[in-house]
Amino acid sequence: MKPILDAIKTRLYATSTLTAALGSRIYLDQAPPNESLPLLVYGMNGTATVTRMMGGVSRYEITVEFTFQYANAGTTAIHTASEALETAFATSMTATGFDRVTAIKASGGVPSFSDDAWSMTDTYRVIAHDT
Amino acid sequence: MPINTYCIGNDGAVTQPSGGDVIKVKTFAATLQRTESDLTGFGDTGKRRRVGLLDLTGSLNGVPAVDTAASTTTASFWTATSTAALTLTIYDGAAAADAKIAANCIFNNFAFNVDKNGDSTITCNFSNGDGTAPVVTWLV
Numbered sequence: 001m002k003p004i005l006d007a008i009k010t011r012l013y014a015t016s017t018l019t020a021a022l023g024s025r026i027y028l029d030q031a032p033p034n035e036s037l038p039l040l041v042y043g044m045n046g047t048a049t050v051t052r053m054m055g056g057v058s059r060y061e062i063t064v065e066f067t068f069q070y071a072n073a074g075t076t077a078i079h080t081a082s083e084a085l086e087t088a089f090a091t092s093m094t095a096t097g098f099d100r101v102t103a104i105k106a107s108g109g110v111p112s113f114s115d116d117a118w119s120m121t122d123t124y125r126v127i128a129h130d131t
Numbered sequence: 132m133p134i135n136t137y138c139i140g141n142d143g144a145v146t147q148p149s150g151g152d153v154i155k156v157k158t159f160a161a162t163l164q165r166t167e168s169d170l171t172g173f174g175d176t177g178k179r180r181r182v183g184l185l186d187l188t189g190s191l192n193g194v195p196a197v198d199t200a201a202s203t204t205t206a207s208f209w210t211a212t213s214t215a216a217l218t219l220t221i222y223d224g225a226a227a228a229d230a231k232i233a234a235n236c237i238f239n240n241f242a243f244n245v246d247k248n249g250d251s252t253i254t255c256n257f258s259n260g261d262g263t264a265p266v267v268t269w270l271v
Contacts, residue, residue, distance in 0.1 A: 053155040053193060054144045061249075104249045125249050129155075129194075 001048055001062065004128055007095035008042065008064065008103070017084035021077065037071040037117055038081065045123070057130045060098075063106065064124050069117040078111050078120050085122060098128040136271045138230065142222045145191065148215030153208050154193045154253055161189035161219050161232060163265060187234045187265040188258045189219075195243065195253045209241055214260040222271060234265035 005028060012018055012026050018040070025031070025039035044062050051059040066085055070078045089103035104127070109120035145156040165182035172179065208215075214235040222230035237260035244252045259265055 051157065052141070053157050054159075055152070055155060057155050059194065102249070106248075127249050 001044070001060070003095035003097055004060065004062065004101050004126060005044070007093040007101045008126070011088050011093050012040070012042075012085075015084060015088035018081065018088060021081050021084070031069075037069055038077065039069050040066060040081070041069070042066045060128050060130075062126050064103070064126050065121050066124065067109075067119055067121045069115075069119045070111075071117055078118060082108065082120065082122055089124065095128060097131060099131050101126060101128045103127075136222070138222050142220070144220040146216075146218040146220070148208065148217065153196055154191055154255065155196050156191050156193040158192045159189060159219055160192075161187060163187055163232065163267070185264040186259050187232060187236065188256070190254055190256050192252070192254045194251060208238070211238070213237075217257055230269050230271070232265055232267050234259045235261040235263065 009026065009028060013024070018026070022038055022040050025035060027035075027039065027041050029041065029043040031039050031041050042064055045065045046063055049061045051061075053059065068078050068081050070081075086105060089105070093101040093103070095101045103124045105122065106125050107123040109122050111118050111120045113119075143159070145159055147154065147156075164186050165184060166186075168181050168183065170179045170181050171177075214237050216233065217236045218231055218233045220229055220231040236257040238255050238257050240254075240256040242254045244250070244254075
């Protein structure tokens, strides 16, 4: 799974519309304490579904949650970042050991206030096959 | 040699026509069959039956795969009308003498199912096609 998660991170950092808003505050699983806002935390939700095929190839499908945290209530920035995520995943990614990595948006979040920040979680299906 | 080694589905494998590995097979179903005729006659005290030529029919289910470079061989798999070699392995596939069924088959009824949400599957049927009986090998 690591090359897939690495590919996602590489793609996020290569998306200027995301980094313009978030800087380098894009984290896997957990953000550092007292980190500045806005930020994005992403991680796998649940376990990977592995489908084996004859010929030694497997299909991997994981659900990845992307949670944006913003401090500016009442603005559209959180939705703008969400749309930037869609743009980032408009094309497939490359990962070592896999033919390619494709992310498909499964659900869009609704902003809610918690932990002193607004947050919104988008969910993507991420699919890859062994080479 | 005792028959005491059991097949597990994970042992299965499929070798499609040369250069035509365009279906990454998840499952296959195959039936070896002969037409059965009832020849029971007067005076028989039980049923008398005879069987005809051996046939192989079945289906492959999996995911379509494409070439990274143009290949007329794989492209023609979908439209070919001639027979091509198909090997269905039931056990292991690591050695030449494993439990398997081999036949020259025609492929037909390619059913593509593509879902924009990320699922893409294909099913096709195969049938023995060249007048020669399927070859069954049954060894560990």
